[in-house]
Amino acid sequence: MMFSNLRLSQPPATQPNNNKPQQQQILAAQQHHNSSPLPTQVHAAMFFAPSPPDIKAPPHSPTKSSLSLSTTSPQPDALALAVAQTIPSELILHIFKYVTTTRDLRNCLLACRAWCHCGVELFWHKPVFYNPYPLVRMICVLGLVNPTFPYALFVRRLNLSNLSEDVSDSILARLAGCERLERITLAGCRKLTDSGLCKLLEGGTVVQTVVGDDNATPPNSTTTIAIPQGALVPGCGATLIAMDLSDLTELTDVAILAIAERCPRLQGLNLSN
Amino acid sequence: MSDPANITLVTMDGTTFTVPSAYLHRSKLVQDWLRSEGDKQAMEVKHVTPFVLQGVLNFCEIHAEDTSEPLADPADPTKPFEADPRDDAFRGMPDDQLLQFTMAADILQIPELVRLTAQEMASRIDGKSPDQIRAMFNPDDLAEEDVDSDNEMGEVGEEGAISK
Numbered sequence: 001m002m003f004s005n006l007r008l009s010q011p012p013a014t015q016p017n018n019n020k021p022q023q024q025q026i027l028a029a030q031q032h033h034n035s036s037p038l039p040t041q042v043h044a045a046m047f048f049a050p051s052p053p054d055i056k057a058p059p060h061s062p063t064k065s066s067l068s069l070s071t072t073s074p075q076p077d078a079l080a081l082a083v084a085q086t087i088p089s090e091l092i093l094h095i096f097k098y099v100t101t102t103r104d105l106r107n108c109l110l111a112c113r114a115w116c117h118c119g120v121e122l123f124w125h126k127p128v129f130y131n132p133y134p135l136v137r138m139i140c141v142l143g144l145v146n147p148t149f150p151y152a153l154f155v156r157r158l159n160l161s162n163l164s165e166d167v168s169d170s171i172l173a174r175l176a177g178c179e180r181l182e183r184i185t186l187a188g189c190r191k192l193t194d195s196g197l198c199k200l201l202e203g204g205t206v207v208q209t210v211v212g213d214d215n216a217t218p219p220n221s222t223t224t225i226a227i228p229q230g231a232l233v234p235g236c237g238a239t240l241i242a243m244d245l246s247d248l249t250e251l252t253d254v255a256i257l258a259i260a261e262r263c264p265r266l267q268g269l270n271l272s273n
Numbered sequence: 274m275s276d277p278a279n280i281t282l283v284t285m286d287g288t289t290f291t292v293p294s295a296y297l298h299r300s301k302l303v304q305d306w307l308r309s310e311g312d313k314q315a316m317e318v319k320h321v322t323p324f325v326l327q328g329v330l331n332f333c334e335i336h337a338e339d340t341s342e343p344l345a346d347p348a349d350p351t352k353p354f355e356a357d358p359r360d361d362a363f364r365g366m367p368d369d370q371l372l373q374f375t376m377a378a379d380i381l382q383i384p385e386l387v388r389l390t391a392q393e394m395a396s397r398i399d400g401k402s403p404d405q406i407r408a409m410f411n412p413d414d415l416a417e418e419d420v421d422s423d424n425e426m427g428e429v430g431e432e433g434a435i436s437k
Contacts, residue, residue, distance in 0.1 A: 087372065087375070087376060088376070088379060090379075091375060091376065091379045091387070091391070094379075094387060094388075094391040095375070095391045095394045095395050095398070096395070097391075097395075098391050098392045098394070098395030098396070099395040099398055099399060100395070100396075100399045101399070104395075104398055104399045104400065104401070107398075107401060107402055107403045107406055108398060108403075108406060110403035111403045111406040111407045111410070112407065112410075
């Protein structure tokens, strides 16, 4: 196995540990954490059994000093630490997209701040609801005066048809801050009228919530105080691409005219029944 | 003058690998390089270690004959993705190595390998608590700020599912 003959030079013992170039920060970090003697040989073939016959290892050690790989590292954790901090954010996002459940994604976001910044928009991209309580919680969060992230801007798709019996005009009006909303499904939400829909599209003054003094308590009906501070929001008509309003029996021409006026990008509209 | 049938890659420490160019037809980075600077002796892949590049090239060799359509988006979970037994070596490697391969796949822009490694990474994250994930990757410390956002994002996804 040619590759197993490959030898990497060992850095001189006197070499300072803290002046590596930027692009070698992974190795620098490992070196920093790793004061024991460094491995000198790469056991790559150990893992990938048959190496291609035409891959050539150089006969001489490379001139530039470098450290070996994690297989031979006595402290793999130190390397993992360094690597985890150098993953490009789009790659983290690739990984997050393959995470199976929303709960798993939430756990990722809670693992560290960098990951949270990276994945929070994906997390809020398309909230799905199976019972009303999370929707109420979400509306409370959307109304926070100083949220950690601009959550309302992350929401791109909303499907409230699972909660058709619970969605009222006032709930819809409080979603008007989602000014980047692209698709909304309200099929079967029979309680909705022109007023709620117009407020969603046109925005206006939206009630904000202030979390009580105990910041560690989740915002819910007992710890939040609603004060009509009047945050002015533009409504989400401008960005909507598709709306499903089927079975909204209370709607009249007023809503249809509002849609025509406020939704320049609309491509799909379901008004059946 | 380099041989058009082969390509030589140089890793961060100067180690060189010469492989048939056909192996790397899925690497956008290599294809772009061949178009613009293909007359040069060797292509530098500075941020990849020899061990990782060796593994990536093994993957490329295994899949050199594949005729499937090139992946446009490596992270499109709507596309069905079946595990290939030839890739089992990647699925069995330790977390830190897998992470390095994920990054190398991203650097070399091989969507098929990004998908494989990202998907395997995600499957290891599935079902783990934040603490377990931290132990896996050991990223920077949890700050107080994140506790707040825990409360804020607490329930939205609780009953939900990612868009799929």
